[in-house]
Amino acid sequence: MKINPKIVFFGAGAIGGSVGAWVARQYENIFFLDRGQIQEALKARGITVYPGDAPAQRETVVVKVLGGLEEAVDADVLVLAVKNYSLGLVAEEVHKRLGDRPVIISMANGVENQRVLPRYFSKVIYCVISYNAWMDEPGVIGFQKKGPLIFGTLANELQEEMKELAGIFNRGVETIVTDHIQDAVHCKLVINLANSLTTLVGHQVRPISDLGLYQKIMTGLLLEGVEVIRAAGYRECRLGGIPSWRTIWMGARLPRFISGPLFRRNLAKMNLSSMAQDIIQRKGTETELESINGRIVELADKFKVKAPLNRAIYQICKQEFARPGFQPLDVKELWARIQKHSA
Numbered sequence: 512m513k514i515n516p517k518i519v520f521f522g523a524g525a526i527g528g529s530v531g532a533w534v535a536r537q538y539e540n541i542f543f544l545d546r547g548q549i550q551e552a553l554k555a556r557g558i559t560v561y562p563g564d565a566p567a568q569r570e571t572v573v574v575k576v577l578g579g580l581e582e583a584v585d586a587d588v589l590v591l592a593v594k595n596y597s598l599g600l601v602a603e604e605v606h607k608r609l610g611d612r613p614v615i616i617s618m619a620n621g622v623e624n625q626r627v628l629p630r631y632f633s634k635v636i637y638c639v640i641s642y643n644a645w646m647d648e649p650g651v652i653g654f655q656k657k658g659p660l661i662f663g664t665l666a667n668e669l670q671e672e673m674k675e676l677a678g679i680f681n682r683g684v685e686t687i688v689t690d691h692i693q694d695a696v697h698c699k700l701v702i703n704l705a706n707s708l709t710t711l712v713g714h715q716v717r718p719i720s721d722l723g724l725y726q727k728i729m730t731g732l733l734l735e736g737v738e739v740i741r742a743a744g745y746r747e748c749r750l751g752g753i754p755s756w757r758t759i760w761m762g763a764r765l766p767r768f769i770s771g772p773l774f775r776r777n778l779a780k781m782n783l784s785s786m787a788q789d790i791i792q793r794k795g796t797e798t799e800l801e802s803i804n805g806r807i808v809e810l811a812d813k814f815k816v817k818a819p820l821n822r823a824i825y826q827i828c829k830q831e832f833a834r835p836g837f838q839p840l841d842v843k844e845l846w847a848r849i850q851k852h853s854a
Contacts, residue, residue, distance in 0.1 A: 512614070512675050515540050516587035519577065519613075521601065523549050523558065525644035525785065526618055527592025529652045530660065532558040532572040533683035542586075544577045552650035559651045563782055566653065580608040588676065590616045590638075594785075595623040595802040606631040614672055616662075620703050621802035622696060625665060636662050636673055639695045641751035645782050655782055659685035659751045663692025685751075694748040701736035702753050703803045704821065706784040707828045708732055710798075713839025715783050716791055723767055725842050726774045728820065728849070730763035735818040739807050742814040790837055800828050823852035 518538075520531040523545045535541045535558075543553055553576045561569040577583055586609065593601050598619055605615075614634045617624040628635045639661040644654040660680060662673045673688045680686040689695055708729055712719060719725050737756050747756050754762075754777070762770045789795045804825040811818040827848055831837055840848075 512587060512672055516675075516679075517542065517585060518588040518590065518679070519544055519583045519586040520590045520592055521545075521583075521605065522590075522592035523553055523650075524592065525646045525652050525654075525788075526640055527590065528558050528646065528650070529560050529644045529654050530592070530618070530640075530680075530684060531590070532560050532570075532574065532652070533657070534680055535572050535574050535683070537682035538679050542575045542577050542583070544580065544583060549649040550576060552648070556650055561653050562657075563653045563655050580605065584609060586613045588616060589613045590618065591624075591628075592618045594789075594797075595619050595621060595627075595799055596797040598624055598627050602627055602631045614669070614676070616676070619802070620799055621700055621806050623802040623806075629665075634669060634672070636664055636669060636676070637692050637696065638662055639692070639699050639750065641699070641753055643782055643784070645785075645788060653782070655780060656752055657684055659687055661687050661689050661692070661695045661748075661750065663689045663695060665692065689748070691746070691748060694746045695750065697740040697743070697745040698748045698750055699753070700803060700806060701733055701740060701759075702750070703799075704732050704736045704807060704824075705729060705781075706786040707800060707804050707824055709781065709784050710787040710790055711824070711828060711831065711840055711845055712842050713791065714778075714781060714787065716787070717839055719842055721842050722775065722778075723771070724846055725778075726762070726767065726771065728824075728842070728846065730759065730770075730774070732820045732824060733759045734763040735811075735816075735821050736807050739811045739814070739816045739818055739821070742816050743810045790832055791839070794836070796832060798828075798832060800825070800832065804828065819853040820849065823849040826852055 517540050519542045520527045521544050523543045557571050557573040559571045615632045616636045616638050618638045641659050642656045646652050667690050677686040677688050786798050789798050808825050
């Protein structure tokens, strides 16, 4: 790669905006590309980031904003910070304008990006995001913790490019290069299973009527996810402060008087998930359900793992999220429906 490559972030939502802002503070050759209100907010006010546990500690970064892809034709690196349900159209558009010249960094969850992007690009780096972030309004982003990011490629190619780009990103946020990107992707996928449950019950939107029952569903859902990806041959990859497999097992198997306090502490740290932002806040119908929950159910089928909680949650989400004006369920109602699905 050339010295000081031009890096363009396509998408400045919660993840693209926070990562881009952190790196832009220390690296000048970064540009942002988005549309509508986000584009206008970035031009007018830059990007403001703040830690969720200290919202007064806000920092605003003035950023360079492009008017369209035609201004990115000389980009050396394009960071695709869009969700899987938008990725196909975005990849096609980028390829028409930029061809196969830039290195692509994909920040989408799951493995759908591994199916889509190689159809258009030969130099793709996959980035696992090991933190939660949310967008209060265009250009204003809160985060649970800062990083880390994990870079990897499917055949462990592009080693020099990953090393150089990790060096640039490390100026703003911890960035690690791994030879085991599929392990990292699938371990993150297990944690992402929580998004569907927190959306269904309206975590941080409505009170949880039975915390013990909520813990039972949550920890069981995640433990099943671990069992599925382990059966599929993936190994644990520790992702920053994300719970280990041992912690997940203890939450699901130890008596609640032992595991309950830890669960409640972790629950207090959880913010509105990206899925809940899509469904509850933005009143949308497109989510990452298929690329997260659908992938786990697909693997469960392939490797003959029962995973009844995951199957039930997946089906209930498909039913509920398709309804206009989705309203979160009480956790007791959800449990009754899970039992009906699992019968």
